[in-house]
Amino acid sequence: MGALKEPVLIRAAVPEDVAAVSSLLIETWHDTYDSLLGRDKVDEITQLWHAPAVLQQQLKQPRISFLVADSAGQIVGHAFASAWNLPALEIARLYVRPDVQRQGIGNRFLDALIALYPGANKLSLSVEKFNFRAVAFYLSQGFVILEEAVEDGSVILFMEKTLPQREAP
Numbered sequence: 551m552g553a554l555k556e557p558v559l560i561r562a563a564v565p566e567d568v569a570a571v572s573s574l575l576i577e578t579w580h581d582t583y584d585s586l587l588g589r590d591k592v593d594e595i596t597q598l599w600h601a602p603a604v605l606q607q608q609l610k611q612p613r614i615s616f617l618v619a620d621s622a623g624q625i626v627g628h629a630f631a632s633a634w635n636l637p638a639l640e641i642a643r644l645y646v647r648p649d650v651q652r653q654g655i656g657n658r659f660l661d662a663l664i665a666l667y668p669g670a671n672k673l674s675l676s677v678e679k680f681n682f683r684a685v686a687f688y689l690s691q692g693f694v695i696l697e698e699a700v701e702d703g704s705v706i707l708f709m710e711k712t713l714p715q716r717e718a719p
Contacts (some may be wrong), residue, residue, distance in 0.1 A: 556622035558655055560662045563616045563628075568605045570625035571618060574647055575600040581648040586680055587704070615666055619646065619655045626650050629659040639667050641675040656687055664713060672712050679705040 563571060576596045583592045598604070609616050613634050619627030627646040631639055641663065646655045664670065677684045679698065685707065689695075693709040700706070 558626065558653075558658065559620045560617055560627075560655075560658050561620060563609060563618045565606060565609060567618050567625055568602050568609065571605055571628045572600050572602045574625055574628055575643070575645060578645040578648060582681055582683070583678070586678065615663055617659060617662060619659065621650075627655045627659065629663060631663050633667055633670070636667065637669055637671040639663060639670040639673050641673055644675075651683070657691070660691060670713060671715070672710055674708070674710045676706050676708050679707050 579592050579596050579600070580589065583595075587595075605616075608614065608630065611632075613632060615629070615631045615633070617629045618625050627650075628643060629641065629645075630643040631641045633639055644656060644659055646653075660673070663673070673693070675688070675693070677688060679685065688709050688711075691711065693711040696708045696710050698705060698707055
C-alpha cells in the first residue's frame with residue numbers, strides 16, 4: 551500500500567472488523583517477530599492471541615478501548631488498551647500494518663486513547679526489548695523505561711509515560 555492516499559479514521563472497532571484485525575495482527579507479528587522468535591513460534595502465538603474468537607471476546611469487555619485505523623474501508627492499524635487500573639491506562643496492543651508505518655497512525659492512536667480517558671494520568675505498556683522500531687517509537691513519544699524483565703525467554707521492557715494534568719469534562 552505504501553503512502554496512504556485516503557484519510558485515516560481512528561474509530562472504535564465493531565464486530566465486523568475482527569477478521570481484518572486478526573489478519574493485521576498476524577501480518578504485523580510476522581513482520582516484527584519472525585526474526586526474533588521464529589516463524590513457527592509466531593504462528594503459535596498469533597493463533598492463540600489473535601484468533602477472531604479471542605478478539606470478539608475482547609471487543610465485549612468493559613472498560614477497554616478496541617480501536618482501529620480505517621483508510622477507505624481497509625483496516626491499517628489497531629490499538630487495544632484497558633482502563634481497569636485508572637488513572638493508569640494500559641496499552642496492550644498498538645500495531646500498524648508494516649507498509650504504512652511512519653505515517654502518524656501510532657501517534658493518532660495514542661492521542662485517541664488519551665482523549666477517551668481524561669482521568670488518566672499515565673500510559674503504561676510492555677514491549678519486547680529487541681523490537682527496535684516499537685521501542686524507538688515509544689521513546690520518541692515520551693515514554694521512559696521503568697524496568698526490564700525476562701518472560702518466556704524474551705526480554706521485556708516496561709515503559710510508562712506521565713500525562714500532563716487535564717481537566718475532566
